[in-house]
Every structure is written in structure tokens, then in C-alpha cells.
Amino acid sequence: MANTREIRRRIRSVENTAKITNAIQLVAASKMRRAQDRALQARPYAEKMQAVLGHLSGVAGDPDTAHPLLERREINETTVILITPDRGLCGGLIANLERHTGEIVLGPEAGGSGDISMIPVGRKGGDYFQRFGINFRASFQELGDYPGLAETQPISRIAIDDYTAGHVDQVLLVYASFVNTVTQTPVTVPILPVEPPPSDEESSGETQYIFEPSPQEVLADLLPRYVDLLVYQAVLEAAASEQSARMVAMRNATDAANDMIADLTLVYNKARQEQITSELLDITGGVEALKG
Amino acid sequence: MPLTLEIITGERRLLRQEDVDEVIAPGSLGELGILPHHAPLITSLVPGELRVKTGNDVEEFYIGGGFLEVHSDEVTVLADAAEHGGEIDAERAEAARQRALERLEQATDADRARAQAALARSLQRLRVLEHRRRRGGGGREMSRPTG
Numbered sequence: 204m205a206n207t208r209e210i211r212r213r214i215r216s217v218e219n220t221a222k223i224t225n226a227i228q229l230v231a232a233s234k235m236r237r238a239q240d241r242a243l244q245a246r247p248y249a250e251k252m253q254a255v256l257g258h259l260s261g262v263a264g265d266p267d268t269a270h271p272l273l274e275r276r277e278i279n280e281t282t283v284i285l286i287t288p289d290r291g292l293c294g295g296l297i298a299n300l301e302r303h304t305g306e307i308v309l310g311p312e313a314g315g316s317g318d319i320s321m322i323p324v325g326r327k328g329g330d331y332f333q334r335f336g337i338n339f340r341a342s343f344q345e346l347g348d349y350p351g352l353a354e355t356q357p358i359s360r361i362a363i364d365d366y367t368a369g370h371v372d373q374v375l376l377v378y379a380s381f382v383n384t385v386t387q388t389p390v391t392v393p394i395l396p397v398e399p400p401p402s403d404e405e406s407s408g409e410t411q412y413i414f415e416p417s418p419q420e421v422l423a424d425l426l427p428r429y430v431d432l433l434v435y436q437a438v439l440e441a442a443a444s445e446q447s448a449r450m451v452a453m454r455n456a457t458d459a460a461n462d463m464i465a466d467l468t469l470v471y472n473k474a475r476q477e478q479i480t481s482e483l484l485d486i487t488g489g490v491e492a493l494k495g
Numbered sequence: 496m497p498l499t500l501e502i503i504t505g506e507r508r509l510l511r512q513e514d515v516d517e518v519i520a521p522g523s524l525g526e527l528g529i530l531p532h533h534a535p536l537i538t539s540l541v542p543g544e545l546r547v548k549t550g551n552d553v554e555e556f557y558i559g560g561g562f563l564e565v566h567s568d569e570v571t572v573l574a575d576a577a578e579h580g581g582e583i584d585a586e587r588a589e590a591a592r593q594r595a596l597e598r599l600e601q602a603t604d605a606d607r608a609r610a611q612a613a614l615a616r617s618l619q620r621l622r623v624l625e626h627r628r629r630r631g632g633g634g635r636e637m638s639r640p641t642g
Contacts (some may be wrong), residue, residue: 241506244506244507244508245505245506247501247503247508248503248504248505248508248573249505251503251564251571251573252562252573255537255562255564255573258537259537351506352504352505352506411535412535412536412537412566413534413535413536413537413538414536414537414538415522415523415524415536415537415538415539416523416524416538416539420523420539421537421538421539421562424523424539424562425539425562428561428575431505432505435505
């Protein structure tokens with residue numbers, strides 16, 4: 204049986220760990236709420252833009268020729284934009300993202316559809332895939348807890364430029380989609396070539412829109428912004444996922460630490476009692492011997 | 496029946512107002528005014544001033560380009576950036592104008608377009624402020640962003 208001083212030291216150390224994990228949990232919880240709010244606030248714009256794009260795709264002519272960003276080509280090179288957190292301590296989130304991306308980038312089919320390059324956003328994903336010698340077209344770190352459009356636009360602009368210049372023929376976006384507070388699932392979303400949302404039957408059927416200057420020009424203005432928006436939304440959702448994964452992981456850690464403290468306290472009390480009992484036995488034994 | 500106007504950016508909903516009489520927006524083919532019963536329209540916008548008339552009241556907004564959709568008396572502005580006249584920081588806009596002018600002088604071709612765009616944005620912001628000042632500022636209180 205370990206002596207009481209050692210047990211006490213161990214309890215204190217676990218208590219300190221629990222304090223830290225509890226603090227991280229509280230911070231993550233408040234950041235999560237804000238990140239979720241921001242993801243919700245971006246929604247009206249996205250919905251409206253999709254609706255407009257839906258109206259347009261019906262009138263702008265053949266999608267393959269209407270605009271370069273719509274054009275589907277034979278796939279010789281794919282770029283994967285991977286959005287991961289900058290920091291760890293968020294449970295299995297990063298490992299899941301890495302495994303999911305690994306299947307696309309390193310898996311058996313990876314070579315089949317041509318070359319692969321990546322644009323890692325967030326330190327963790329970049330660090331991991333660097334080891335495999337994958338070509339990075341760019342890499343981004345430290346976008347902050349609440350990135351704005353101004354921070355995410357450079358990411359989408361690189362993808363758009365590469366696609367327009369013909370360096371890449373397909374751009375995929377991988378991020379942790381926020382299902383609910385305890386579930387975040389890695390998802391792959393193709394962003395280039397742009398897949399226009401199906402045109403809304405009831406409104407496009409009834410309404411003939413006037414387009415100024417022309418459907419093609421509005422489309423040319425809209426498509427890059429649509430890609431910007433897809434990336435922005437993914438980054439927002441990834442931020443909400445990161446914070447909630449961290450909150451849950453840290454809550455589990457705090458619970459585990461508290462369990463451990465309870466167990467150790469029990470062991471400590473037993474050890475202390477044993478010590479007192481044996482001391483008492485010594486004393487009574489001594490008294491008996493003296494009486495002798 | 497008055498118009499319903501919504502101004503949305505990627506980051507927030509700046510305004511939703513239901514009793515608007517007229518919207519004057521900086522369309523890419525020139526300024527355009529929208530009155531009730533306008534035909535369905537989708538147009539792109541350039542950086543400029545958006546005016547909202549409600550009764551005798553006029554409110555100015557800065558719009559950093561984007562799109563405008565009119566459909567059954569609902570006007571939706573999808574803006575790259577949008578600020579209420581009262582939100583614009585005069586000093587920042589002036590500083591941006593100076594910076595853009597300096598960069599324009601020494602710019603190479605690639606930077607020239609960006610400097611010009613930055614200059615246009617700062618000039619438009621200042622223009623919105625100037626109009627607001629001439630009108631005597633105020634207007635109604637800025638409606639809180641919702642949603």
C-alpha cells in the first residue's frame with residue numbers, strides 16, 4: 204500500500220489537471236455558442252444566393268460553356284482543401300478528418316484520378332500531410348476563432364485562380380460538418396467546377412426575371428462569390444465543430460479526473476485509517492508490555 | 496403596397512424593413528430606383544450608395560458591390576459589404592482614400608486594378624457620409640441587425 208503522502212500528492216496533481224480541463228471546457232462552450240451563431244447568420248445570404256444561382260442556371264445557357272467555373276473537364280489534377288483546427292485537445296476530431304482525407308489523398312484510388320495537391324487550412328492537417336510529401340498549393344494557419352469573409356477569401360481565390368488557369372481540374376473541400384454538439388462528421392464537398400443548385404421549379408416557372416446587364420454577366424459576377432461563400436461557410440462550420448468537440452472531450456476529461464480523485468480519496472482514507480490503527484496497536488502493545 | 500427591403504451580407508443581416516416606399520441602388524448599369532410593383536429583376540451592383548425612402552425619411556447605406564433581386568415587392572440586396580450611413584468611420588475612409596492614392600501612383604499593372612477598386616470604395620463611403628451630413632444627419636435610428 205502506497206504511503207499517505209504519496210497518495211496526497213497524486214490527488215493534488217489530478218485536481219490541478221481537472222481544473223485545467225474544466226477551464227478549457229468552459230472556454231470552448233462559450234466559443235462554440237458564438238461560432239454556431241455566426242454559422243446561422245451566414246445562412247440567409249447563402250440561401251438567397253443559391254436561389255439566384257438557380258434562376259440563372261436556367262437562362263444562362265449550356266452550363267459547360269456559360270462560364271469557366273462551370274466547365275467540367277477531364278480530371279488530371281485534384282486539389283483538396285482540408286480545414287482542420289490549429290490546436291489539439293479536441294478528442295477524435297482531427298484523427299477522423301485525417302483518416303477521411305487520407306482515403307482521398309493517399310488511398311488506392313488516389314492515383315487513379317490523376318495528381319493530388321492540397322491546400323491545408325489549419326496547422327494540424329498541414330503538419331500531418333506534409334509527412335507524405337504531398338504538394339501544397341498554399342497553406343493557411345491561425346485564421347482565428349471567428350474568421351470573417353476577409354480571412355477566408357484568399358483560400359477560395361487561390362482555388363478559383365488555379366482552376367481558371369487550368370492547373371487543377373477539380374477542387375474538393377473537406378471539413379468537419381457540425382451535426383450536433385456530440386457528433387461532427389468529416390464531409391467532402393466538391394466546389395469546383397461549380398454545380399449549380401437545381402433551379403427552383405415554381406418560381407422560375409412563373410417568373411421571368413430581367414437580368415442586368417445580362418444573365419451571363421450576372422453569372423460571372425456571382426460564381427466567384429458563390430465559391431467564396433462555400434469556403435466561408437465550411438470554415439464557420441468547422442469552427443463550430445472544433446469548439447464543440449473540444450468541449451465534449453474536455454468534459455469527459457474533467458469527469459474522469461473527478462472519478463479518479465474520488466477513488467484516490469477512498470484509498471487515502473483507508474491508508475490513513477490503517478496507519479492510525481497500527482499506531483494504536485503499537486501503543487497498546489507497549490502499555491501491555493510495561494504492565495507485564 | 497410598400498416594399499420589403501432586406502440587406503444581407505455573408506456575415507450578417509444588416510436590415511429588414513417592411514414599409515419602404517422606394518429603394519435607389521447603385522446598379523452596374525447606373526443608379527436605379529425601385530418602386531412598388533417593379534418587374535422581377537436581378538442585377539449586379541457596384542460599390543456605391545443605396546438610399547431607402549420611407550415617407551419623408553431617407554436613409555443612406557454604403558454597399559460594396561453585390562446583387563439585387565426584386566420579386567413581388569420584395570427587394571433583397573446581397574452585398575459584399577454593407578454599412579449604415581451612421582456606421583461609417585470617416586477617418587478610416589479618408590485614410591483608405593489616401594492609401595489608395597499613394598498606391599495608385601507607384602502601382603504596377605497588377606496592383607493598379609486593386610488600388611483603383613480600393614479608391615472607388617473609399618470615395619463611395621465618403622460620398623455616403625457627405626450626403627448624410629448635407630441632409631442633416633440623423634434620420635431614424637439604425638435598425639438592429641436581426642437573425
